[in-house]
Amino acid sequence: MAQKPRRGDRSPRGEDRYLFLEALLSARRCFYLSYIGQSVRDNSPLPPSVLVDELLDMIELGWTAEDGGALRSRLVTQHRLQPFSQAYFQQAAQEESVRLFSYAEHLCGASAVSGRGTQEPQSFVPEPLPEPSAEWRDVSLEQLSRFWAHPCEYLLKQRLGVSFDHKDGLLDTREPFALDGLSRWALGQDLLAAARHGETDLLELGRATGYLPHGEAGEVLLRREAGKAQRFASSLARFLPSELLAPQPFRLALGEFRLSGALNHLSPQGRYSYRYGALRTKFLLDWWLNHLALCVVQPQGVAPVSYWWSEEGGLKLRPVAKAEALLVDLLTGYWEGLQRPLPFFPRSSFELFLALRAEKTDLLKAAAKPWFGNHNQAGECEEAYCRLAFLDRDPIDEAFEQWGRRVFAPLVAALEEVNDV
Numbered sequence: 001m002a003q004k005p006r007r008g009d010r011s012p013r014g015e016d017r018y019l020f021l022e023a024l025l026s027a028r029r030c031f032y033l034s035y036i037g038q039s040v041r042d043n044s045p046l047p048p049s050v051l052v053d054e055l056l057d058m059i060e061l062g063w064t065a066e067d068g069g070a071l072r073s074r075l076v077t078q079h080r081l082q083p084f085s086q087a088y089f090q091q092a093a094q095e096e097s098v099r100l101f102s103y104a105e106h107l108c109g110a111s112a113v114s115g116r117g118t119q120e121p122q123s124f125v126p127e128p129l130p131e132p133s134a135e136w137r138d139v140s141l142e143q144l145s146r147f148w149a150h151p152c153e154y155l156l157k158q159r160l161g162v163s164f165d166h167k168d169g170l171l172d173t174r175e176p177f178a179l180d181g182l183s184r185w186a187l188g189q190d191l192l193a194a195a196r197h198g199e200t201d202l203l204e205l206g207r208a209t210g211y212l213p214h215g216e217a218g219e220v221l222l223r224r225e226a227g228k229a230q231r232f233a234s235s236l237a238r239f240l241p242s243e244l245l246a247p248q249p250f251r252l253a254l255g256e257f258r259l260s261g262a263l264n265h266l267s268p269q270g271r272y273s274y275r276y277g278a279l280r281t282k283f284l285l286d287w288w289l290n291h292l293a294l295c296v297v298q299p300q301g302v303a304p305v306s307y308w309w310s311e312e313g314g315l316k317l318r319p320v321a322k323a324e325a326l327l328v329d330l331l332t333g334y335w336e337g338l339q340r341p342l343p344f345f346p347r348s349s350f351e352l353f354l355a356l357r358a359e360k361t362d363l364l365k366a367a368a369k370p371w372f373g374n375h376n377q378a379g380e381c382e383e384a385y386c387r388l389a390f391l392d393r394d395p396i397d398e399a400f401e402q403w404g405r406r407v408f409a410p411l412v413a414a415l416e417e418v419n420d421v
Contacts, residue, residue, distance in 0.1 A: 020051045041392075043081050084110035124389050128339040129159065136338060139331065141261030145289050147334050148407070149282040151342040152389040159338050164384040179211060179221055185277055187211045191229035192276045196236070232276055232311060239274065239309045241267040248299045254324060257331045263294055270294075270305030279310055281350040288317070288411050289330070295323035307418065314418030317411075326410050333406070341389035343400040344407065345371070347380045352404040356412050363401050371396050 001009050024031055033055075035048040047053065056072050065071055077099045080087050088102040089111045102108070147154045156162040179187065187209055194205050203226055212218035247264040265272045271294050273287050291306040298304060306317040320326065336342065347370040355366040373379025380386055381394075 017051060024055075037078060038081060040081070083107050086111050124391055125340050130339075131335075132159065132338050137256055137335075138258045138260070139334065141259060141289060141293060144259070144330065144334060145282075145286040147337060148285045148289070148330065148344070150346055150385065151337040151344050153385040155337055155341055156385055156388065162388070178213065178217070183211045184225070187225055188229055188276050191226055192233055195230050195233035228311070229276070236274055236309060239307070239314065240272055241269060243267070244272070245299075245302065248297065248302075250293065250297045252293070252296060252327075254331060255328045257328070257335075259293070259327065259331065261293065263290065263297060263299060266299065266302050268301055268303065270303045270307060272307050272309075274309040277310065279308070279312060279315075281346045281353070284350070284353070284411075285407070289327075291317045291414075292320060292323045292327050292330075295320045296327060309418075316416050316418045318414045318416065320410070320414050329406070333403070342403060343390075343395040343397070344403045345380050345386060345395075347371075348396065348400075349404055349407070352401070353408045353412070356405070356408050357415070363404065364396055367400065367404070368396050 005011075033052055035046075035052060037046055037048065038044065039046060048056075056075065059071055059075065063071055065074055079100070083102065083104065084107040087100050089108050187206060190209050191206055199205060203222055206212065206222040206226055207218075212222055244264075245266040245268075247262040248266060249260075249262045251258065251260040263271065271290065273283075273290075275283055287306060287308055294302070294306060295304045304319040308315040308317075333342065337344075348367040351370050352363050352367045355363045360366060370377075371380045373382065
């Protein structure tokens with residue numbers, strides 16, 4: 001129908017125009033239209049619907065005001081961003097002010113005092129918190145990894161006891177026709193584990209997981225995911241060494257900090273990691289921290305090299321000469337992040353890493369896209385922990401770029417691609 005339209009086919013665009021015209025012709029005394037014309041974040045103008053804009057254009061083409069001026073400014077009332085704006089409660093000679101009025105007494109009181117405070121957005125933690133007690137300097141490698149995965153969330157949860165995590169109490173009443181990201185990942189993990197253990201009937205296993213939609217839609221998704229899992233398992237078998245060494249516990253004294261943990265997935269050739277899914281900040285930094293610990297500990301008979309394998313291909317980290325100094329720097333950032341929110345975020349920082357790797361110059365432009373989001377995905381600025389930590393302040397600034405370079409620049413310098421798997 002889309003390629004060969006014929007008379008009588010449905011046209012959503014045409015139907016919208018027809019309904020709009022029908023509403024316009026049905027009006028007798030007044031025809032009222034409203035739209036969101038200003039951004040709730042920075043008050044920048046937003047265009048109306050195409051239908052509304054065309055209607056205003058037609059009015060301007062056919063009519064003029066008594067004084068000969070354009071009618072658009074007379075017809076459109078631009079409301080203020082806040083309902084307690086002084087424009088709603090002040091008597092002014094301007095024609096627009098006649099249309100701006102309010103009967104809300106409590107907002108009138110707020111209007112009287114609005115604008116007297118500072119114009120600069122405030123931070124949730126305007127002053128650094130007191131330093132934590134000495135036991136916070138005993139850090140596990142897993143703790144340090146969780147901190148750098150999301151410093152704002154770690155500060156609010158671990159230091160201030162603020163948590164937005166909650167589980168939905170109601171089951172979804174809609175029948176699924178596709179897999180969301182989490183269900184797709186969980187299904188892939190089950191299929192990959194079965195494929196690595198030599199299971200041949202992955203389709204039957206996938207049907208038993210309970211993740212799939214009913215009917216042919218679920219079968220199509222299952223066949224696609226099973227094929228991907230089987231291919232990844234085959235490439236993983238070529239990537240991983242035949243035998244791995246036992247985990248190596250360690251405890252390091254790094255300046256004022258003590259770092260402890262265990263190095264796993266070791267072989268004489270180095271340390272191996274993999275993930276069935278795309279590379280993200282959380283896993284990238286965990287891999288990097290383990291590699292730095294490997295370079296400092298230097299277990300006997302293990303090369304100070306780390307490998308990573310995912311659906312996107314293979315990566316390798318070369319030996320790092322100043323690994324101890326880099327660990328101390330990351331621990332110092334951890335200590336600073338326990339006292340104030342750090343401008344370092346999972347999605348935006350990962351885009352900064354990709355920009356550094358591609359040797360781009362405008363890093364903030366690349367990081368701003370996931371921070372503000374688009375019509376397909378909500379921005380990271382809407383994430384609960386980021387909103388509380390920075391309130392209305394935009395943290396994608398020079399400090400954000402400095403922290404991104406501080407964390408990722410040494411990683412990028414040691415990184416190289418692996419294609420011979």
